[in-house]
Amino acid sequence: MEKLPLFLILFSLAISMAMADSNEVDEWFGNLQHAKERTTRLHFYFHDTTSGKNPSARRVAQAPSTNKSPTFFGLINMMDDPLTEGPEATSKLVGRGQGLYASSGLDELSLLMAWNVIFKSGDYNGSSLTILGRNPTTHPLREMSIVGGTxxxxxxxxVVTLKTYFFNSSAGVAVVQVDVVAIHY
Incomplete structure (x- = not known):
């Protein structure tokens, strides 16, 4: 009996899993006309660390003039930040905030953020929210849009509102309170 290469076995498995998932999604959309809209409110913290042994955000690009800009205009970071129930780093992990943020303001420190909140525990385990918007980091309260989810x-x-809980620029650490109001089916 001929052995199949491992990549072929994994590829076949991935295709059959995708087809099963696709059928489940099709069924969900088929029942959508009977679904009731729900509102979910969530509260958690993200921990963005740009320094140390294991940073959760890393610089991936910058403009030639970024280091001369008071707002770091043109800087782009990728992030994979832990999301926790409380503001302490040791608090229970609820998920990950994965995406990017770019310094987009010439006159004000403001970030363009595109990120996914991926839930890793509880009732929402395996689900995600996609968030996009402007984050003027020096404002006490910021608002961003939820543009989708899984x-x-x-x-x-x-809507997602952000409020800085803790920030230390020299240590490269920010802890941000996140409040979510998500409308979904």
Missing amino acids: GVFRMARG
């Missing part, structure tokens, strides 16, 4: 949050829309 799993429990399919077809989500809504």
Whole structure:
């Protein structure tokens, strides 16, 4: 009997899993006309660390003039930040905030953020929310848009508010309170 290469076995498995998932999504959309809209409110913290042994955000690009800019205009970071129930780093992990943020303001420190909140525990485990918007980091309260989601949050829309809980620029650490109002089916 001829042995199949491992990549072929894994590829076949991935295709069959995708087809099963696709059928489940099709079924979900088929039942959408009977679904009721729900509002979910969430509260958690993200921990963005740009220095140390294991930074959760890393600089991936910058403009030639970024280091001369008071707002770091043109700087782009990728992030994979832990999301926790409380503001302490040791608090229970609820998920990851994965995406990018870029310094987009010439006159004010403001970030363009595109990120996914991927839930890793609880009722929302395996689901995600996609968030996009402007984050003027020096403002006490910032608002961003929920532009989609997966799993429990399919077809989500809504608002995310951010409030800095702790910031230390020399240590490269920010802890940000996140409040979510998501409308979904």
